[in-house]
């Protein structure tokens with residue numbers, strides 16, 4: 001659906017040149033919610049703005065639905081952009097226009113009839129839950145309501161792709177969750193491809209199918225959110241996950257606390273239905289190993305449950321080894337931590 005090939009963006013020239021993206025390749029499938037996460041200055045905004053050519057890449061190709069946008073004339077690009085909606089961190093609403101007029105704005109540009117605009121805007125107001133607010137001005141709305149107007153406006157031209165530029169960064173956690181649920185709902189209803197950029201792992205964890213981690217203008221890691229979240233390979237990814245979960249201090253203290261010589265601290269990861277099964281109990285019953293719990297988490301990634309349990313196995317080293325082998329054979333992931 002979206003292919004970025006060798007994408008390079010350099011701002012400025014000569015001594016003042018700043019490379020924001022360097023030879024970046026990315027492939028996004030139709031109907032998925034794809035997240036790009038990175039720290040400030042990593043190149044996220046530049047990347048998402050290159051997808052609709054709000055920012056023209058210095059080099060490289062931007063393919064959307066089988067067409068390389070960099071090769072289009074201005075007129076053709078204008079046409080194609082109608083099928084790529086966008087929402088912004090600070091909403092970018094027209095302050096002197098009502099909610100209704102903000103949503104109708106892109107439709108008026110297409111020359112649609114008054115009746116069809118009326119019925120489309122009504123349908124969108126219902127979709128985003130703002131039927132009772134159609135006559136208000138942006139200043140009379142909460143942040144979450146403003147973003148709902150942003151979403152409705154972006155959907156007015158029935159886009160195939162929705163780009164979300166830090167769409168929840170200005171919102172409190174509860175409102176963030178309601179906007180994320182709205183995005184998930186429209187993704188599922190219309191099979192709309194959504195690309196979002198964020199600096200919060202929580203956003204990725206809540207609704208994305210796949211994620212790319214961007215750093216220094218390049219992708220350092222990408223994959224299914226479950227894979228990247230539960231088995232991060234790059235330090236930057238680990239940083240994001242750590243900042244979302246507990247800090248390391250108490251866990252380190254638990255691992256280093258006095259313990260029998262013949263023991264091993266391990267992290268066991270359960271994914272999907274296995275999260276709710278009693279595999280660990282059965283295995284230790286068979287091997288005779290006992291364990292102390294050092295830390296435990298249970299949560300979901302999108303709608304997939306997962307659990308992470310850090311335990312210290314105590315017993316003869318062969319029995320501990322056998323326990324680990326049996327857990328692995330049951331499809332759990334086991335990482336030795338000391």
Ligand SMILES: Nc1ncnc2c1ncn2[C@@H]1O[C@H](COP(=O)(O)OP(=O)(O)OP(=O)(O)O)[C@@H](O)[C@H]1O
Pocket residue numbers: 011012018019020038039040041042043044045046047199
């Ligand atoms: N218009 C511009 N002119 C010059 N340099 C720019 C411009 N826009 C971005 N940059 C530089 O490009 C790099 C990437 O910026 P970008 O805004 O894409 O990062 P970001 O990950 O979105 O950061 P943030 O989360 O802070 O918005 C940064 O070093 C930034 O200073």
